[in-house]
Amino acid sequence: MAIEVEREELSIAAAELSKALPDVVVTDSVVPEAYLWPKEELAHVGHDEYAGDDEIPVIDLGGLNGDLDETRRREICDRIRVALGSWGFFQVVNHGVDLALVERVQAISKKFFELPIETKELIDCTFEEDRLLGYGFSVANKDRTSRRNWSEGLFVDSPHVAGYSSTFWPEDHDIQTEFSEAMEEYIGAVGEFAIRLFRLILSSLGVDYPATESERFLPKEPALIRLNHYPPCPDPSLTTGLVPHYDGNLMTILHQGDVGGLQVMKDDQWHPVRPHPGAFAINGGNMLQAISNNLCKSALHKAVVNKDEDRYSLAYFVQAPNWDQVAPLPELVDAEHPAKYHPFTWKEYFEAVLASQVEKQRFTNELEHFEVK
Numbered sequence: 001m002a003i004e005v006e007r008e009e010l011s012i013a014a015a016e017l018s019k020a021l022p023d024v025v026v027t028d029s030v031v032p033e034a035y036l037w038p039k040e041e042l043a044h045v046g047h048d049e050y051a052g053d054d055e056i057p058v059i060d061l062g063g064l065n066g067d068l069d070e071t072r073r074r075e076i077c078d079r080i081r082v083a084l085g086s087w088g089f090f091q092v093v094n095h096g097v098d099l100a101l102v103e104r105v106q107a108i109s110k111k112f113f114e115l116p117i118e119t120k121e122l123i124d125c126t127f128e129e130d131r132l133l134g135y136g137f138s139v140a141n142k143d144r145t146s147r148r149n150w151s152e153g154l155f156v157d158s159p160h161v162a163g164y165s166s167t168f169w170p171e172d173h174d175i176q177t178e179f180s181e182a183m184e185e186y187i188g189a190v191g192e193f194a195i196r197l198f199r200l201i202l203s204s205l206g207v208d209y210p211a212t213e214s215e216r217f218l219p220k221e222p223a224l225i226r227l228n229h230y231p232p233c234p235d236p237s238l239t240t241g242l243v244p245h246y247d248g249n250l251m252t253i254l255h256q257g258d259v260g261g262l263q264v265m266k267d268d269q270w271h272p273v274r275p276h277p278g279a280f281a282i283n284g285g286n287m288l289q290a291i292s293n294n295l296c297k298s299a300l301h302k303a304v305v306n307k308d309e310d311r312y313s314l315a316y317f318v319q320a321p322n323w324d325q326v327a328p329l330p331e332l333v334d335a336e337h338p339a340k341y342h343p344f345t346w347k348e349y350f351e352a353v354l355a356s357q358v359e360k361q362r363f364t365n366e367l368e369h370f371e372v373k
């Protein structure tokens with residue numbers, strides 16, 4: 001019971017993630033009060049105010065699955081290491097995931113968000129075994145009176161795909177199949193890419209291991225996906241699409257389509273991430289920061305909205321490796337580089353998230369609880 005209450009509170013505070021936007025909001029010409037954010041918490045930078053010369057690196061992975069020569073592989077790894085160490089983010093093109101598949105998922109995601117709100121709410125967002133699943137962003141946000149996010153989202157993982165499709169489109173078997181097939185294929189394809197990418201990241205840190213040991217780094221849990229929809233907003237400077245946050249997982253593989261909105265904090269400034277056709281934006285989460293002993297950064301990021309265009313993004317959350325405890329990799333710890341974190345379990349981490357969110361502190365990084373002081 002206690003944990004239920006805590007979870008509900010977490011959901012209220014968690015990132016202040018919004019309940020779906022009521023239809024009225026989308027057509028309104030002013031930003032309703034519930035979506036207003038205090039100016040000092042926004043530090044608003046427009047969705048397309050790209051910096052030009054100081055941007056998140058775009059790394060071309062072309063040829064990686066073929067006989068890419070070792071020099072080129074090293075170059076890619078070096079760029080990944082620098083990007084993750086300074087930005088905590090990079091973009092990849094030529095990643096090998098079929099772009100037609102990405103388009104199919106984007107298309108079915110749009111179809112989903114076009115459903116009436118009553119239908120979407122048939123699977124209201126709840127915690128199931130320590131993961132948020134379903135529509136909305138939070139369990140208990142219906143009554144929130146302030147700081148809602150200008151967005152709606154659907155969390156789904158592979159075990160729930162079929163159930164969701166038959167609930168959302170009970171009469172339409174074609175769309176059920178379209179949704180299930182696209183989601184399953186996407187989860188499979190991005191999952192394979194995630195394993196290749198993680199191996200490159202480890203290699204960039206100097207941790208190379210034989211293929212026979214890959215099991216050591218396979219994710220603990222099935223991947224979780226979130227489809228996001230950010231409707232146009234009459235005054236984007238007054239609200240936010242998605243609250244500033246750190247991702248708690250290992251890393252996130254985000255497709256942001258061709259409408260920008262993702263922003264990353266670096267040197268106390270928000271930097272918009274420029275959309276590149278077919279690219280994925282990759283960011284390290286808190287678990288990557290911990291196992292890399294801070295060589296990779298988990299960066300604060302958020303999504304902003306714009307006046308004119310709907311924005312759809314697909315976030316694929318890669319879960320931490322299948323270990324009992326999360327700890328800096330032994331390969332990265334020595335007398336000169338002592339462990340920055342005590343070993344901890346996912347459960348301990350999750351409880352730290354609950355505790356800090358219940359206190360409603362924003363922009364905290366719960367990894368701090370496990371730092372070696």
Ligand SMILES: O=C(O)CCC(=O)C(=O)O
Pocket residue numbers: 226228242247252254256261262263301302303313315
């Ligand atoms: O939609 C975006 O650009 C950001 C999404 C994100 O940060 C997340 O889903 O964790």
Ligand SMILES: [Fe+2]
Pocket residue numbers: 245246247252301
């Ligand atoms: Fe995120």
